[in-house]
Amino acid sequence: MSTVTAAQVFSASPIIPVMVIEHLEDAVPLAKALSDGGINVFEITLRTQAAIGAIEAVSKALPDSIVGAGTVINPEQYQQAVNAGAQFVISPGFSPALLEYSQKLNVPYIPGVATASEMVTALSYGLDFLKFFPAEANGGVPVLKAVSAALPQITFCPTGGVKEANLASYLALDCVGTVGGTWMIPQSAIDKKDWASITELSRKACELVASLRG
Ligand SMILES: O=C[C@H](O)COP(=O)(O)O
Numbered sequence: 451m452s453t454v455t456a457a458q459v460f461s462a463s464p465i466i467p468v469m470v471i472e473h474l475e476d477a478v479p480l481a482k483a484l485s486d487g488g489i490n491v492f493e494i495t496l497r498t499q500a501a502i503g504a505i506e507a508v509s510k511a512l513p514d515s516i517v518g519a520g521t522v523i524n525p526e527q528y529q530q531a532v533n534a535g536a537q538f539v540i541s542p543g544f545s546p547a548l549l550e551y552s553q554k555l556n557v558p559y560i561p562g563v564a565t566a567s568e569m570v571t572a573l574s575y576g577l578d579f580l581k582f583f584p585a586e587a588n589g590g591v592p593v594l595k596a597v598s599a600a601l602p603q604i605t606f607c608p609t610g611g612v613k614e615a616n617l618a619s620y621l622a623l624d625c626v627g628t629v630g631g632t633w634m635i636p637q638s639a640i641d642k643k644d645w646a647s648i649t650e651l652s653r654k655a656c657e658l659v660a661s662l663r664g
Pocket residue numbers: 468609610611612630631632633
């Protein structure tokens with residue numbers, strides 16, 4: 451497993467799918483479907499029993515991808531995710547205890563922030579690649595524009611309510627390095643094991659980004 455930085459995670463893909471895996475057997479086909487469409491960075495959320503096994507299975511099956519853990523909220527989960535092969539860790543919020551684990555395990559921590567105070571706190575710990583979560587509910591693009599005027603050193607991954615219709619407005623911001631979301635992995639497609647349609651949505655998302663970024 452290679453070591454990556456948060457900056458490398460952001461620059462490796464302009465889109466990070468937020469994956470909620472209920473059934474372990476879906477993990478690898480889902481990741482392969484996304485990868486076939488052009489997405490090679492995955493956030494597998496620790497919201498289900500299958501998550502740790504899914505991180506392990508996807509890391510082994512797609513060794514050239516970057517697999518991270520999401521919804522990590524305590525050090526035990528940090529350790530489990532890293533043991534399973536997670537190369538980065540995302541959390542809905544900021545926690546100094548998680549940062550301590552990041553330093554101990556040398557695996558980057560990308561915390562969720564929503565307010566200027568949380569952003570300044572994260573910066574004070576040396577973290578400048580942050581998730582803006584939940585993005586749309588917290589004001590979306592206008593809020594990012596306003597905070598980045600004051601805090602231009604932060605690069606964000608807006609997540610929560612990002613979809614095809616507003617992707618362009620987020621990626622147009624200099625402060626946005628990548629975006630997270632579930633729009634390319636609808637639960638109905640996972641339930642039907644319709645991997646072809648997920649590949650198509652992944653491809654469409656990548657083509658849209660390519661047309662925006664040139
Ligand atoms: O918890 C959900 C994730 O933050 C992704 O949100 P989304 O389904 O609005 O893309």
